[in-house]
Amino acid sequence: MAPRAASKTAESSDKVSVICRALRRAIIEQALEPGAKLPEDSLGERFGVSRTIARHALGQLAAEGLIELRRNRIAVVATPSWQDARDAFDVRIQLERLVVRHLAGKLTKAQIAELNAHVDAEDRARGGSDPVSIRLATEFHILLAHMTNSPILIRYVSEIAYRCCLTLSLFSRPHSSECAINEHRAIIAALVRGDEEKVMSLMHSHLDSVAGRALVTPVPQRGRDLLDILAPYAEEAEGGRVVKLPKAARGR
């Protein structure tokens, strides 16, 4: 009768996890750039909750390494160093290796369809400039992880994929996504064939090609207002129910 938890590692109460999800999306779609400030009140205001809840959400995201929390200081979106990035990719390759081992030759028809559908979606959202395409590229890997049915693997791959994605927004050029899409298709094909070694090498070069072509660029840093930036994410969060915005504390 118990629905076999599987996902949902922590994500305690609903409101907190809603905010976490929204902020994660905002970060990986680069609406929130590294270094962006996240004051508790503003978040609370935007999502229609008190500071307590916003604070809790920030704590969770900090545990995932997506934001940085320093005592008595405003939380900011994490700004990983280049060294951090290399570390992350190293670990990520090992983890994805495990995913591949779980999955090679064992995909069900439904799963194959789901993967293809996802890549089709990536195709539709093509164009490196579209923030959605960045997110989808990352979520392809997360989708693969989910198919292992291994909660730990799911959590770690998700977390590290998000972090890598964050890194990219710091170091990489606009993210040439057609390349990634083709590589994703090749990976699916090899997985279906059960050609584990092929998938491994594909995955390796795939991740490396993303990480490798990174070049250090100064952060663009457009400084929009946080309430504006988060508006679409807050809307989607509660299924379209636009949260209250009593005082239009615009232009902080």
Next chain:
Amino acid sequence: MAPRAASKTAESSDKVSVICRALRRAIIEQALEPGAKLPEDSLGERFGVSRTIARHALGQLAAEGLIELRRNRIAVVATPSWQDARDAFDVRIQLERLVVRHLAGKLTKAQIAELNAHVDAEDRARGGSDPVSIRLATEFHILLAHMTNSPILIRYVSEIAYRCCLTLSLFSRPHSSECAINEHRAIIAALVRGDEEKVMSLMHSHLDSVAGRALVTPVPQRGRDLLDILAPYAEEAEGGRVVKLPKAARGR
């Protein structure tokens, strides 16, 4: 000037992280068994903080998978399934593999000394019944991870090592530690020689021997009072300063 953060992944404010550390220790030393209830007020009372802080700490530990949080329900120490355990060990082996690759043949004299000192400490605390020896065995692996200087690796290995340790308290017999100690010594030796492959196989069989000899035993479940159980951990937490205990709400 900035001291190059490096460690400290999340662990926001001091009080929260103190409680987290104390609970982690209590859990891996099996003072808190899987399924043990952790009401917010009791924790707050024991550590001399309000529910707010205790709650935040529980959130962090839930993110690490050490405790389980369900809406409107008392937090409990996680009770990993056997399947979870296998998953954890799979991932762990990959992660430790990375650690070994970082470290093989690259250990400094100081690091070698530190490792030997640690194993000596394990030796001293010998005896599977001593909860400290269990903790030290786990912390050997965490110590190795720390030597990689890779924040991500440190965090993941620590986390998963704790979780594996937790699993053991559910499924394993008392944990025959002399064996583990010898294996630890062998691993150090091979690491020093730079014999990467040897370390790998040692590590693999080491972890496997720990996981493999697990047998499903019904949880013992002694039901002591939470305040009693946590007393020593709360003391150590704040450097010996015993926290206030205004109302002796004994024998809940």
Next chain:
DNA sequence: GCTCATCAAAGTGCATGCAATTCGTGCGCA
């Protein structure tokens, strides 16, 4: 013009209070 002290505004750290939910126990009834 530049540096440094001072102070208000903004923000976090934490405790407390109230509403809502769950848990456990005793009672009624079969």
Next chain:
DNA sequence: TGCGCACGAATTGCATGCACTTTGATGAGC
């Protein structure tokens, strides 16, 4: 004796309030 039900105690969910810290802007002194 066994089973269901209902009510009170225990506990969580969340917002709010106050104290303390940081920030950054203003003005005095050099």
